[in-house]
Amino acid sequence: MLPRYYCKVSIRLNSTFSKIVENAPKISDNENWLNSLEIPNPASSLISGNKSWKTGDKFPFEIISNNDARNFKGQRFIDLKASLRYFTSINYLQEFNKHKHKRSQGNFIDVRIVKCKSGIGGNGCISFFRDANRRIGPPDGGDGGDGGSIYIQAVDSMDSLAKLKTTYIAGDGENGATDQLDGAVGKDILIKVPRGTVVHWCMDPKKVREYVQGKLQDSDATKDKSLRSILENNMLELKCVATDRYRQDVPHIQMFRNSYEVGEGWIYKGQTEEFHTSKDWFKDLKEKVKLYDYDLENAEHYQDTIPLFGIDLDEVSNEPICLLKGGKGGLGNMHFLTSLIRNPRFCKVGRNGLEQHFMFELKSIADFGLIGLPNAGKSTLLGAISNARPRIGHWEFTTLCPTIGTVSLGIDEPTFTVADIPGIIEGASQDKGLGLEFLRHIERSRGWVFVISLERPDPLSDLELLINEVGGLEKVETKSIMVICSKADVHPEVTAGPESTRGKYIKMEEFCSRRGWETMPISALRGENLEILKMKMFQSLGGRVER
Numbered sequence: 205m206l207p208r209y210y211c212k213v214s215i216r217l218n219s220t221f222s223k224i225v226e227n228a229p230k231i232s233d234n235e236n237w238l239n240s241l242e243i244p245n246p247a248s249s250l251i252s253g254n255k256s257w258k259t260g261d262k263f264p265f266e267i268i269s270n271n272d273a274r275n276f277k278g279q280r281f282i283d284l285k286a287s288l289r290y291f292t293s294i295n296y297l298q299e300f301n302k303h304k305h306k307r308s309q310g311n312f313i314d315v316r317i318v319k320c321k322s323g324i325g326g327n328g329c330i331s332f333f334r335d336a337n338r339r340i341g342p343p344d345g346g347d348g349g350d351g352g353s354i355y356i357q358a359v360d361s362m363d364s365l366a367k368l369k370t371t372y373i374a375g376d377g378e379n380g381a382t383d384q385l386d387g388a389v390g391k392d393i394l395i396k397v398p399r400g401t402v403v404h405w406c407m408d409p410k411k412v413r414e415y416v417q418g419k420l421q422d423s424d425a426t427k428d429k430s431l432r433s434i435l436e437n438n439m440l441e442l443k444c445v446a447t448d449r450y451r452q453d454v455p456h457i458q459m460f461r462n463s464y465e466v467g468e469g470w471i472y473k474g475q476t477e478e479f480h481t482s483k484d485w486f487k488d489l490k491e492k493v494k495l496y497d498y499d500l501e502n503a504e505h506y507q508d509t510i511p512l513f514g515i516d517l518d519e520v521s522n523e524p525i526c527l528l529k530g531g532k533g534g535l536g537n538m539h540f541l542t543s544l545i546r547n548p549r550f551c552k553v554g555r556n557g558l559e560q561h562f563m564f565e566l567k568s569i570a571d572f573g574l575i576g577l578p579n580a581g582k583s584t585l586l587g588a589i590s591n592a593r594p595r596i597g598h599w600e601f602t603t604l605c606p607t608i609g610t611v612s613l614g615i616d617e618p619t620f621t622v623a624d625i626p627g628i629i630e631g632a633s634q635d636k637g638l639g640l641e642f643l644r645h646i647e648r649s650r651g652w653v654f655v656i657s658l659e660r661p662d663p664l665s666d667l668e669l670l671i672n673e674v675g676g677l678e679k680v681e682t683k684s685i686m687v688i689c690s691k692a693d694v695h696p697e698v699t700a701g702p703e704s705t706r707g708k709y710i711k712m713e714e715f716c717s718r719r720g721w722e723t724m725p726i727s728a729l730r731g732e733n734l735e736i737l738k739m740k741m742f743q744s745l746g747g748r749v750e751r
């Protein structure tokens with residue numbers, strides 16, 4: 205093991221007599237450490253077995269090469285490709301073009317692209333102990349401090365990503381100093397996010413924009429040149445690795461920090477690199493220190509990964525999770541004192557940090573999500589059954605951001621949560637209206653409640669349109685579905701026939717009962733059928749609320 209000074213006792217002495225600190229590594233310590241370094245054994249590395257990755261779990265990806273070839277670290281690389289759109293945010297890019305960095309109602313922001321940079325490790329120090337009696341004593345150059353890391357933590361006290369900065373830069377480690385002093389470690393950064401945030405690796409938005417510009421200038425005029433289709437039809441190739449770092453059975457994107465090559469990264473003093481590399485004693489040392497570098501790189505490769513589908517912070521994290529680890533500090537010359545090398549005039553540089561972009565996506569956590577056309581009465585319903593007080597208006601798109609309300613079945617009775625999202629219109633899946641971006645807030649919900657207004661001429665075709673826009677029957681039926689026919693109080697003058705409120709409801713009920721979906725008419729304004737509705741919603745969760 206590397207002889208290090210976990211408890212630094214070196215003191216800069218002001219007196220004329222200084223003393224070599226007693227925990228300085230001795231020749232035997234250094235030699236034992238150098239001899240203990242081993243060639244890594246791939247079999248004992250942190251690898252997962254032979255996996256056949258399921259493509260298209262959260263989004264489709266294609267494996268380009270998935271052989272059993274492993275690097276010397278024992279990790280199995282997988283090259284894969286997936287559509288560019290999964291590594292950026294279409295809304296973010298569009299809004300950026302309009303010089304608007306965020307879509308908001310009040311302070312609510314649910315997508316941010318953030319640049320993060322972890323600190324560089326400080327360099328080691330080349331120094332020799334001196335005192336009145338000795339012109340040059342044993343080496344006493346300390347190690348560089350480790351670079352600061354970036355951590356993320358989910359908390360319950362936040363409900364928006366508005367407070368996130370666009371860039372986070374952790375501190376670099378300081379260089380080592382004489383008297384065996386290690387450099388100070390770089391300052392860590394903790395990014396707090398609301399519970400429900402998913403952190404994805406993503407591309408630098410500037411590069412995406414340049415790429416899109418290039419495609420727009422492409423001479424082929426026949427191609428669809430909308431931002432969505434450019435991003436959807438172009439692929440990004442990624443180097444991934446099979447690892448179980450987050451205990452998720454998916455490939456992890458490998459991030460690279462471009463530090464010095466294994467065996468390199470030396471700083472020389474007095475003599476040149478050529479001088480040193482021509483000496484057998486240095487060549488021998490370098491070979492041994494190479495194994496230390498392998499170890500460092502191995503640890504970096506393991507650490508520098510992120511699941512392809514992101515880190516899902518759906519629970520409050522008790523401990524911060526390390527997103528980007530800072531670079532390791534370089535070794536000071538005191539580690540290279542051996543029986544052959546009495547005056548090591550060299551040390552190691554620190555390892556690089558990482559600079560990456562991440563997309564923070566807030567996905568609300570509610571038991572039910574309300575889906576409906578604008579003006580269907582979703583907000584009125586949420587206000588009538590829960591403690592939420594959403595904005596209500598007789599114009600379309602009163603709701604611009606999700607609102608979550610808690611529904612109580614009575615004192616000491618269970619509660620469940622319901623999320624209201626902005627209205628969905630025909631073509632929303634093609635970005636019309638407010639698009640489908642808000643669907644992320646009900647993606648995790650166990651139940652979807654379609655709110656269909658009986659005021660509309662053909663409520664059933666409204667329902668079919670909504671099902672189509674949110675991804676079709678197959679997707680819808682992964683949830684527990686209810687169809688609420690709102691505004692049942694309208695047009696009481698027409699009492700019979702297919703045009704009447706009752707006639708429209710009967711048609712809807714027939715459709716829903718064929719699919720086994722619960723349906724009921726309500727009037728949120730008059731408070732009719734709301735108690736039964738709350739009970740039915742609770743029962744559709746199996747009478748069980750997960751917390």
Ligand SMILES: Nc1nc2c(ncn2[C@@H]2O[C@H](COP(=O)(O)OP(=O)(O)OP(=O)(O)O)[C@@H](O)[C@H]2O)c(=O)[nH]1
Nearest residue numbers: 579580581582583584597598601602603627728729
């Ligand atoms: N008559 C009647 N009107 C209702 C009822 N529920 C809602 N409304 C009215 O319908 C209009 C739209 O209601 P909202 O709750 O804002 O509808 P929304 O679906 O949230 O609308 P967006 O914010 O555009 O998505 C308002 O003028 C409400 O007063 C109801 O049960 N009966």
